[in-house]
Each structure stands twice: as C-alpha cells, then as structure tokens.
Amino acid sequence: QVQLQESGPGVLKPSETLSLTCSVSGGSITTDYWTWIRQPPGKGLEWIGYIYNFGSTDYNPSLKSRVRISVDASNNEFSLRLTSVTAADTAVYYCARVKVGPAYSGTYNNYFDSWGQGTLVTVSS
Amino acid sequence: QSVLTQPPSVSAAPGQRVTISCSGSSSNIGNNFVSWYQQFPGTAPKLLIYGNNKRPSGIPDRFSGSKSGTSATLGITGLQSGDEADYYCATWDGIVSSGVFGGGTKVTVL
Numbered sequence: 001q002v003q004l005q006e007s008g009p010g011v012l013k014p015s016e017t018l019s020l021t022c023s024v025s026g027g028s029i030t031t032d033y034w035t036w037i038r039q040p041p042g043k044g045l046e047w048i049g050y051i052y053n054f055g056s057t058d059y060n061p062s063l064k065s066r067v068r069i070s071v072d073a074s075n076n077e078f079s080l081r082l083t084s085v086t087a088a089d090t091a092v093y094y095c096a097r098v099k100v101g102p103a104y105s106g107t108y109n110n111y112f113d114s115w116g117q118g119t120l121v122t123v124s125s
Numbered sequence: 126q127s128v129l130t131q132p133p134s135v136s137a138a139p140g141q142r143v144t145i146s147c148s149g150s151s152s153n154i155g156n157n158f159v160s161w162y163q164q165f166p167g168t169a170p171k172l173l174i175y176g177n178n179k180r181p182s183g184i185p186d187r188f189s190g191s192k193s194g195t196s197a198t199l200g201i202t203g204l205q206s207g208d209e210a211d212y213y214c215a216t217w218d219g220i221v222s223s224g225v226f227g228g229g230t231k232v233t234v235l
Contacts, residue, residue: 045213047224058222101176108217111160111175118169
C-alpha cells in the first residue's frame, strides 16, 4: 500500500517560490510515476505535471515556464517547485502516484491511484 | 475553464440511478483512457474508475464507467446518502502530453 505525504510552507508572498516535497512509502520512487495536482479553494482539480522514468517530465502547458518536478531517490521523495507565485496559485496541492495501464502506442492509459492528503498553500502579501 | 466538460450537479432520490457525463475531444478522451475520482469535502480525491470501465478493488459494482467517442460516462446505481460527493473525470491530452480534468460534478441525494 503506497502512502504519500506532502510537506512545505503553508504561506508565501507574491513573487516567491513554492517548494513542496512528497514523501513516499510503499512504492518505488525510481520506477513508478509521480505527479502533482492542485485544487484552488472551492474549485476543481488541475494537473500540474509528472515525473517518470526517473527524470523525464511533462508539465501543464499553462504552468510549464514556472514549474519543475524532481526526484530524490536517496530520501524516497519527489518535489515540486513553482516560481513567481501569485494569489492565483493559492490551492491545496496534492501529490499522487500515476499508474500506467495497458495501451496502444501513442495512447495514454494513465490514472492516479494513490494520493497524499494534500497541503494548503496560500499566497498573500 | 476545464478541458473536459461535466455538468455542475446531478441529483436523484436514494436507490435511484444517476449518470455523469464527461465531454472532451479527439486529442483527449477520443484517443485515451478515462478515469474517475470521488472527492468528499476536505479530503483527497479517490480513484473510482480507471481504464474507462475498471474498478479498483474495494469499489462497489454500483459504480460503472463507459466511453464512446469523445465522451465518457460515470454511472451510480442504488444511490446512497454516502455517495454525496464531487466526482471528476480525467484523461490525458496527447497533443500537449498533459493530464486534464473535468470541472467536477456534485452529486446530491434528495
């Protein structure tokens, strides 16, 4: 059973850099795929990006210029870095594992089977 | 504005059946598999359906998923008060190699 736990600062000022860490237990940080998803208060889910094959990444095009996801295998954790935050980045941030199901070449069968409890990050001056 | 379109809310009486639609395009739902998530207030989403129509262990068969063309549907039969939650569809967009979600649907048991 995979367990994930987010950690990081809960409050940031505009223009600062958001840094969150997700500690993983019960899963392989190097062979599994890992993702970050966020949810602004009262709104829906937004996919931020994911890391796979121990270093390859894909990001939401709307955040791509500001986001970076990385893995720290020695500590069995992966991290999110989002630069130049604004109030629009205020959200609950979730880390999750991405499972890849069988699919034909060029087709995606990705889904999120284990989630952290989420951590609220507030951007305010 | 979400890439996938879901109705904001659906409702039905206990024991009845509800369906939640999720509409996309050929670059996302049309060529990729769909998953569904259940979220109660203040908690993390939970995987309900993956691979269009498969249930993880522990998910009752009252929940079902289907896909046709560029749309997907979540069905809940034998509606219970404990099913009151927000439900999200998700898939991948092959053009931008990005995960995408629907805006979410709130299920109310009358």
